[in-house]
Amino acid sequence: MFKSIAGILALASLSAAHGDHDQIPMAGPHKDFWYNTLPGDGGTQADSVFSGISTFGRLPYSPCLSTDDVKYDIAFLGAPFDTGTSYRPGARFGPSGIRQGSRRLNLYGGYNVPLQANPFSGDMKILDCGDIPVTSYDNEWAIQQIEEGHNSVLMRRPYTDADKAGLSSAGKTLPRVITLGGDHTITLPLLRSINRAYGPVTVIHFDSHLDSWKPKVFGGSPSEVAAINHGTYFYHAAMEGLLKNDTNIHAGIRTTVSGPSDYENDGYCGFEIVEAREIDTIGTGGIIKRIRDRVGTENPVYLSIDIDSIDPAFAPATGTPETGGWSTRELRTIIRGLDGINFIGADIVEVAPAYDTNAELTTMAAADVLFEVLTIMTKKGPLSVGGTNHEL
Template sequence: MAYTLLLSLVQSFVTLTNARQITFPPVSGYSSQQVISQSINEPDITQAKFVGLTTYANLPYVHCLAPEGQHVEPFDIAILGAPFDTGVTARPGARFGPGGIRRGSRRIEAATGWSVYTGDNVLLDWARVVDCGDAPLTFLDNTVALKQLDRAHQIVSSRNTNSTEHTNPRIITLGGDHTTTLSALRSTYHHWGPVSVIHFDSHLDTWDPKVLGGGISHYAGVNHGTFLHIAHEEGLIHNTSIHAGIRAPMSRPRGDLRNDLRCGFEIVKAREIDRYGVSGIIERLKTRVAGTKVYISVDIDVLDPAFAPATGTAEVGGWSTRELLSILDGLEGVDVVGADVVEVAPVYDNPGETTVLAAAEVVLSLVGLMVKNPN
């Protein structure tokens, strides 16, 4: 019995020794393969994914807010996080939006970023696009936090560019609640003067601070529903601005609309896409801002909660992710000098990360608009 068992083990060993060595072909989508038999002691870690620092679209990190006198690499388009959410009137959580959007972008990278629609790769074009990390903002005092964000925009937008033709970098801000757009508009005004705003949102956000918050204090009047009113008061925006995707109810039906008109806005309501289609919406937006410098602000709640549940003030009846991306891509040729994606609150997302994936793709579309019109 023992002899038979020993003979069986010897035969099995001989069979394994003479077995065919199977080599698997490279797997599509991976830039390098690790051959275990050759690199088990010295594994290749240069192409690792989903590890290390999480930057937007795996872009290089640059310490754009480095102290004066310290060398900072030149760049043309900066991704800047604004982790602020104490200006909300509903659910908080958008302070974690910048990190959430970066997580949603992990599958995006320059090496494999060629568009199936256009054949272009906006991350490998003329512009050097970098991630500057987040502006360090206090969460204990809104006034101080917004001054910190003002300063961060001032520093980043004044850095040297990689291009010899364009002297000021453009910034795409990752919010953060929508109050953060006010600092970005102040920054664009400093370099380019007043801009037209294309405002993708379900809410007007032009409410008078005396109506929304200001009855309590001046401090409370600066929030995510009043920042466009304040931007108008400060002379930061043209009277050729436009909302897109509006559907939320109003507190003063006539007064809110009159005030919105005073602030320089026209309105494209969410359901108008059923009448005019995507191409009709694009035409209205481009006609409204024609001949001006443009700032695009995307509140993720412009999307229906089915596509973007992770936001503080969700409103049903919004656009789909595909419709929004098609509209953004259709704005090619518009002179976009600044942009943001805001109100992403990852704690309310589902396990599939629907909202942060959508937001990351929106950011890529905004990069594309800047790259394709470098004026």
Template sequence: MPIRSFLPLAALLSLATAAQTPFRPQQPAEHISAAVNYEALFSAPTINGPYGASNAFSDDSWSLMSFGYADPLRCFGTDKETPFDVAIIGAPFDTTTSYRPGARFGPMGIRQGSRRMHIGSINVPYKTRVTDHLHVVDCGDVPMTFVDNKVAIRQLETANADLVQRSSATAFNGSSIAKDGKFHPRVLTLGGDHTITLPLLRGVAKVYGPVSVIHFDSHIDTWRPGTYEGGPWLPGEEVPVTHGSYFWYAAQEGLLAPNNTNIHVGIRNALQTWGDYENDYEVGFVISHAEDIEEVGWRGIVKRIREVVGENPVYITLDIDVLDPAQAPATGTPEIGGFSTREIKQILKGLRGLKIVGADIVEVAPAYDTQAEITQIAAANIGWDILALMAETPLSD
């Protein structure tokens, strides 16, 4: 009988034997002992690079994905008494967007884009290490309901206001520019659609008063809300805030610095009427169009920004669609003809020395990104540069 005829019988016998004899894998001796030094095991310098104590593993380490490996902190829970200098928060909100939704997933998308970064590494263009100057933490995402925009905005406003009114971990030289004369933490918010800037400015204004806004975007976002004949709103019914009108509301609430000391950078959107520009100026902005870079270069744009904001406290809000969709396709309202990542980095670096009281990066919608995650990576690196700007300039006179 050929040998292959015995193979089915051999297989059956093998299965029967296995059923009667439990499998007991041999364990190496070092796995049996519970006395493992995990701090030494997980803190090797080959893990994310030798970035100092902030990279050391300890008994209370989380091993969670945070922005640039910032320390995860339960800022509204058991860690609420722990001081810090900059809090990174996520605002998973996109229910006031006008075109492609998906920015509610932006916070985790930007964190994903930061996996190759470390806040403890040296930012070469700035010649600085953020962690030498600031204790940066990641507070995670603020819970924001998706069924009621008013409630969601209130949730973010309350959370941000709580953070920026705490005392910072570091006492800087000089006197604070805050109204109460104390040093307070700053917040870098990962959005979320652009409406989130309104509740964030409310919290900042409580601490510093009206601030000059540097608004990187392809759209002006100052449109006056109003009802339209034949539209869905009833006479006298409130028109809700959206990611195209939040600056109009901010102006009505006195959150923006006066005398047109706020500036849009990168504008290239279509207008409904020429009156949009008149309304924009009334809200308090001047405009630098995206095409200006062809005439004056990035240095000319920086010069214009600094002329407009002067010595005022500054809030930076950056819509990722300020970049050209070739380099940042994952956004809700893409417009061609935007800045390159190199240009935006140069413009940001030109803002060194400005007193940045807070910042946000918005409208990153990961579902529209490429497999290479180029939008998320661009947003994360922009966030890292904003942290470097904050590190270089304490909020003191």
């Protein structure tokens, strides 16, 4: 009992220290009359968490690909593509599923307790830009659509620090894009888009698979189109010079391979490997240290997360499930340990909602993982040099 009282007092003290400025009721499109209050009292009432149009974390929606006028610092963008998968299709429904799984993120105000920040209440402008229109009939054209759609959203003047020097090749500050996949093939056109803005970049890759196989090993490469798929995109990225060599890292790897040569080829592509089983010996802290030591804190870093890095006991709805993975809690802990890294963009892929349970385990896990990523990005602030200036 005394411990409970002490805990309550500690929470009360914490609340008093931070004040109530973050605890603002969610506003919405409905006049206060619909909240059973007297007309004229002022304010608006938000939709219930189970109603309204689904956007990521109930963020404002803007069709960014249909206008050049809207400004933002971070944009969520869907890439509903799954015709590069080798096992289970269905990730074309990933963007809508992840948005559905994210409905409760902002229910109590969105404060991230471990990271001590609220990504939804800061000065940065965050939008859900909807989905890139992607054809399901022509992979070559679809990949081009994803690259151009992403680049259109990436290369605009941001809402904050638009005139400040930044990390891009042109020395400008750019907005950041978090992409909702889609199978993992989409990371190749996303890296092509990133390369147009930043040049070769460091990649942190959470996955149970290497995804750096040579096309002749993975799928047999019967054509140039078939050679690009969700198991070969890092090979192509390395061959195209999109990756900054010897700074990239896989984490969560546990798949079977064709032989030791797969690991040798992966090293040639510029990656270090952290096996999923290493968590049993070095713990989450050791994995965090391995990643941070590899990528550094100065490099522009792209983060790619395959939901199958989580064990199928926690995230069953994925294209190529592998047992022996991390729990959702462990992955979230590891990602929080990357706080302070210069993330210039991110994606989460291989969420195939049709294989989920009615409890929406996988889509919620994906949304919660991105909540950690979004918090890290907002804590870091605009990736600019100098002060902060909001555009009107």
